[in-house]
Amino acid sequence: MRLLFKGGTLVDVAGGGLYRADLLVDDGRIAAIDREIGSEGVEVLDVSGLLVAPGLIDMHVHLREPGHEHKETIASGTAAAVRGGFTAVAAMPNTEPVADSAGVVRLILERARQAGRARVYPICALTKGSCGEQLSPMEELAAAGAVAFSDDGRSVRSARVMRRAMEYAASVGRVVIAHCEDHDLSAGGAMHEGAVATRLGLHGIPAAAEEIVVARDILLAEATGCRLHIAHVSTAGSVRLVREAKARGLPVTAEAAPHHFILTDEAVLGYDTNAKVNPPLRSARDVAAVREGLADGTIDVIATDHAPHAAHEKDVEFDRAPCGIVGLETAVGLVFAELVETGLLSPAQAIAKMSLNPAAILGVEGGRLEAGGPADITVIDPARKEVIDRASFAGKSTNMPFQDREVKGIPVITMVRGKILMRDRLLTNRQVCGGGQ
Amino acid sequence: MGSRTAIGRNLLGLEGMPFHQIEHILDTAVPMKQIIKRDIKKVPTLRGRTVVTLFYEPSTRTRASFELAAKYLSADTVSIAASTSSVVKGESLYDTGRTIEAMTADAVVLRHPMAGAPHLLARVLSAAVINAGDGMHEHPTQALLDMFTIREKKGRLEGLKVAIVGDIMHSRVARSNIWGLTAMGARVHVSGPRTMIPPGLAEMGVEVAERVEDVVRDADVVMALRLQTERQEEALLPDLREYARRWGISAERLASAKSDVIVMHPGPMNRGVEIASDVADSSLSVIEEQVTNGVAVRMAVLYLLLMGEVSNAVVV
Numbered sequence: 088m089r090l091l092f093k094g095g096t097l098v099d100v101a102g103g104g105l106y107r108a109d110l111l112v113d114d115g116r117i118a119a120i121d122r123e124i125g126s127e128g129v130e131v132l133d134v135s136g137l138l139v140a141p142g143l144i145d146m147h148v149h150l151r152e153p154g155h156e157h158k159e160t161i162a163s164g165t166a167a168a169v170r171g172g173f174t175a176v177a178a179m180p181n182t183e184p185v186a187d188s189a190g191v192v193r194l195i196l197e198r199a200r201q202a203g204r205a206r207v208y209p210i211c212a213l214t215k216g217s218c219g220e221q222l223s224p225m226e227e228l229a230a231a232g233a234v235a236f237s238d239d240g241r242s243v244r245s246a247r248v249m250r251r252a253m254e255y256a257a258s259v260g261r262v263v264i265a266h267c268e269d270h271d272l273s274a275g276g277a278m279h280e281g282a283v284a285t286r287l288g289l290h291g292i293p294a295a296a297e298e299i300v301v302a303r304d305i306l307l308a309e310a311t312g313c314r315l316h317i318a319h320v321s322t323a324g325s326v327r328l329v330r331e332a333k334a335r336g337l338p339v340t341a342e343a344a345p346h347h348f349i350l351t352d353e354a355v356l357g358y359d360t361n362a363k364v365n366p367p368l369r370s371a372r373d374v375a376a377v378r379e380g381l382a383d384g385t386i387d388v389i390a391t392d393h394a395p396h397a398a399h400e401k402d403v404e405f406d407r408a409p410c411g412i413v414g415l416e417t418a419v420g421l422v423f424a425e426l427v428e429t430g431l432l433s434p435a436q437a438i439a440k441m442s443l444n445p446a447a448i449l450g451v452e453g454g455r456l457e458a459g460g461p462a463d464i465t466v467i468d469p470a471r472k473e474v475i476d477r478a479s480f481a482g483k484s485t486n487m488p489f490q491d492r493e494v495k496g497i498p499v500i501t502m503v504r505g506k507i508l509m510r511d512r513l514l515t516n517r518q519v520c521g522g523g524q
Numbered sequence: 525m526g527s528r529t530a531i532g533r534n535l536l537g538l539e540g541m542p543f544h545q546i547e548h549i550l551d552t553a554v555p556m557k558q559i560i561k562r563d564i565k566k567v568p569t570l571r572g573r574t575v576v577t578l579f580y581e582p583s584t585r586t587r588a589s590f591e592l593a594a595k596y597l598s599a600d601t602v603s604i605a606a607s608t609s610s611v612v613k614g615e616s617l618y619d620t621g622r623t624i625e626a627m628t629a630d631a632v633v634l635r636h637p638m639a640g641a642p643h644l645l646a647r648v649l650s651a652a653v654i655n656a657g658d659g660m661h662e663h664p665t666q667a668l669l670d671m672f673t674i675r676e677k678k679g680r681l682e683g684l685k686v687a688i689v690g691d692i693m694h695s696r697v698a699r700s701n702i703w704g705l706t707a708m709g710a711r712v713h714v715s716g717p718r719t720m721i722p723p724g725l726a727e728m729g730v731e732v733a734e735r736v737e738d739v740v741r742d743a744d745v746v747m748a749l750r751l752q753t754e755r756q757e758e759a760l761l762p763d764l765r766e767y768a769r770r771w772g773i774s775a776e777r778l779a780s781a782k783s784d785v786i787v788m789h790p791g792p793m794n795r796g797v798e799i800a801s802d803v804a805d806s807s808l809s810v811i812e813e814q815v816t817n818g819v820a821v822r823m824a825v826l827y828l829l830l831m832g833e834v835s836n837a838v839v840v
Binding site: 287 | 539616617618636639641643644658660661662693699722725727
């Protein structure tokens, strides 16, 4: 069936601008983009006043399946994705079992196909079991569908193993995504080291715990030629290191999560375990540096690090609570309210960091609107306001510190492979759903 | 589970507690101390009330002090030690709290190795929650008894120079004293190994000095903190001998303090490490009176919370 997006403002992520055009979808692909497309014999969607963007890609999510289905499943996580305007997600491998075998990759892809929502790109473990000791079978994993390799959740402790893993990943043509944390320095820490941790009597995680490994992995990228993507940059020092690496022409990219460019460690006051995350919420100076890095292009990607945990797992002593914040259903509103509305990024720049750039880093299709490309499309109403409410979530878990925050700029249509899966914040197909819907 | 602002219900910490409330607690402890000096140390004030002590860490003096305080006021007491309770079967603090709630206790005194545990419990319970020490966070009744003792000796708190020496980073006693003493107008100076001085103390109104001599000079009060000897293994200090040399409270070091300086220690002491043995036993030492005053202050806290008279409890 042919479907016409009529009257919308298209987002040119590559050129950085917006333009008025109609967009015709036919058989799961974009058939035409033109100033005016006739509406004879097609279903028409009036999107005047709305931004028609390439389908958003969140390159850092935890779908928890297999193994932790009480937190999230591939069905519920992809429901959260399409409700949040994401047409594709890249799933981190810290499941149980860890995604370090072709069998797990096939299971993930099959479950994603059954769910029929957002596309799921598996990221596989860099080392077997993500134990940081032996290399995972990267060629076989890549053949099965792995788009990148990462031991996310922990750093590869040994520089020797990291060096070899990067050499090997480069030979397979895949990017390595690094969670940068010196586990000796961060050991016992529950939040950012600073005045707030002192007040609360919580052990701190110094900024250097992240920066030391960012620096190490950049040096290893230089030595090995492997493409390196730094996950969830949270400190001013990390932003500086990535900026310097890029200036030297190294194959390094980076991402930041909404909570790291919006909240400071003060969000932890009151021992709010929904604000416990790794890397931790940092100081105001770090938040400003991450914003600056987003604005000047040092940080290429906005990714949520969507990390669901059940309420009873978070309802414990702060030290005992697992780290993580869910982000799929809040990200677009937060990005528009905090980065676009404030003038830090243009709409096209913000959307590029959630479409074109992650697609390029992962080497997956999509990420731009072009005739012949997949009809993965996100329509955003830049004027629409919303008060974040966990009761409305489609995902299984609602751990996040943004409850009752007002945001502006809301995804209103999510189309994947030419099918509308979300309209007006409601899933069009309500079966196999998680929490609120 | 609703979040409750806990006004008038709990004693979670001294951060943010205003001058007049601290003063009210200290004033209330004065007649309580008279009660425990009597031959018959019992008044019927809290008859029919139940106080549960829930301790997830070993403790001798704090626990005994709370239990005696409750008994002197005729409350019934129940002690739960984590090592002998359902906790060893894996019950969460949340569920333990719900269980205690179902038994309708009036107050729960919680000692816990993790900061913020009393705040979690306070969200579950309608009973009063009293923080008897949570991780490195706060130990409000210890600071209250310290302030009571200082006030008793000096007649006031305002304007006094109080030196706190040692492992500030890991000390809940130091944090509660910093909040309480600064609220009461005392000047708090701290010194200790740089590895044990956490960031942000200046924002709490505290002067930090590298050398212990600088905080002891002209001090009205010198408080030595207990040094956990396992800190050596965490590479936080070289050894006990080096610590005693640089930060131990000795008679020589006290010579530069005010002539009527008092020396305090929250106990239990490592004699010869953070405090010289002769100093601990000298006339300057008020360490044993701190213990006695602890019972009086905890009686005051139980009385005020259970009789609904403290109009505050601080949720950080």
